Amino acid sequence: MTEPQDIPGPDQADELPAEQGERKHRAIKSFVMRAGRMTEGQQRGLDIGKPLFVLPLTDDFVDFDAVFGRSAPRTLEIGFGMGHSLLEMAAAAPEQDFIGVEVHRPGVGALLNGVLTQELKNLRVYDCDAIEVLKRCVADASLDRLLLFFPDPWHKSRHHKRRIVQPEFAELVRQKLKVGGVLHMATDWQPYAEVMLEVMQAAPGYRNQAADGAYVPRPEERPITKFERRGERLGHGVWDLKFERLD
Numbered sequence: 001m002t003e004p005q006d007i008p009g010p011d012q013a014d015e016l017p018a019e020q021g022e023r024k025h026r027a028i029k030s031f032v033m034r035a036g037r038m039t040e041g042q043q044r045g046l047d048i049g050k051p052l053f054v055l056p057l058t059d060d061f062v063d064f065d066a067v068f069g070r071s072a073p074r075t076l077e078i079g080f081g082m083g084h085s086l087l088e089m090a091a092a093a094p095e096q097d098f099i100g101v102e103v104h105r106p107g108v109g110a111l112l113n114g115v116l117t118q119e120l121k122n123l124r125v126y127d128c129d130a131i132e133v134l135k136r137c138v139a140d141a142s143l144d145r146l147l148l149f150f151p152d153p154w155h156k157s158r159h160h161k162r163r164i165v166q167p168e169f170a171e172l173v174r175q176k177l178k179v180g181g182v183l184h185m186a187t188d189w190q191p192y193a194e195v196m197l198e199v200m201q202a203a204p205g206y207r208n209q210a211a212d213g214a215y216v217p218r219p220e221e222r223p224i225t226k227f228e229r230r231g232e233r234l235g236h237g238v239w240d241l242k243f244e245r246l247d
């Protein structure tokens with residue numbers, strides 16, 4: 001996504017009122033909650049699909065083999081947006097399991113509606129902050145792939161601290177990937193692609209899978225997303241990065 005974000009007041013979102021003289025600041029989030037009208041299908045997705053497919057944010061690592069009723073290659077996607085590419089990937093690979101994490105309610109509703117309509121058995125959802133999900137619910141060395149497609153680029157310098165790709169993120173993801181597991185990121189915002197590359201090259205315990213040591217060609221398994229299509233129309237490039245956990 002390449003247009004500037006509509007932020008409600010510069011950086012004020014980083015602070016919360018002090019509660020009982022305790023923590024004044026919360027961790028900086030990579031998203032702002034956007035209100036959005038729900039379509040009938042999205043509402044149906046939430047009403048019927050949420051009790052079936054949305055997992056609660058807990059403080060215990062989840063046994064995903066038990067959740068899916070089998071042991072299969074496991075992919076987690078952060079920020080699936082309206083869920084089109086996640087649905088496509090899950091439908092195309094019924095032998096694999098997928099976990100989607102998104103905070104945007106209409107997007108969660110849309111994805112769940114798709115899961116119901118397509119009767120997918122290999123997809124579960126978290127409707128909250130992916131960083132919390134990784135830290136609290138996902139055991140170390142339990143993911144084969146982590147996908148981050150077209151994360152919010154946060155164009156303005158004063159918002160760069162909101163970008164999800166930071167050294168701490170690289171380390172958190174490394175811990176959650178199996179050895180040999182892959183972090184796959186894509187963006188259509190070149191300055192963010194350069195930051196991703198810089199962060200990942202400096203992060204210990206990874207190997208860049210790109211032959212030229214920078215970006216990989218668009219992998220077949222990544223469906224074209226809404227933002228990519230829009231970017232293509234506007235003549236933007238897309239940068240894919242794949243980093244494998246070494247140890």
Ligand SMILES: C[S@@+](CC[C@H](N)C(=O)[O-])C[C@H]1O[C@@H](n2cnc3c(N)ncnc32)[C@H](O)[C@@H]1O
Nearest residue numbers: 001030031079080081102103129130149150225
């Ligand atoms: C620019 S959109 C891209 C959506 C989708 N990947 C695509 O390519 O169409 C980024 C999405 O990431 C979500 N997001 C950002 N930070 C997140 C976080 N920490 N946890 C869950 N979702 C997040 C936002 O709500 C937004 O829907």
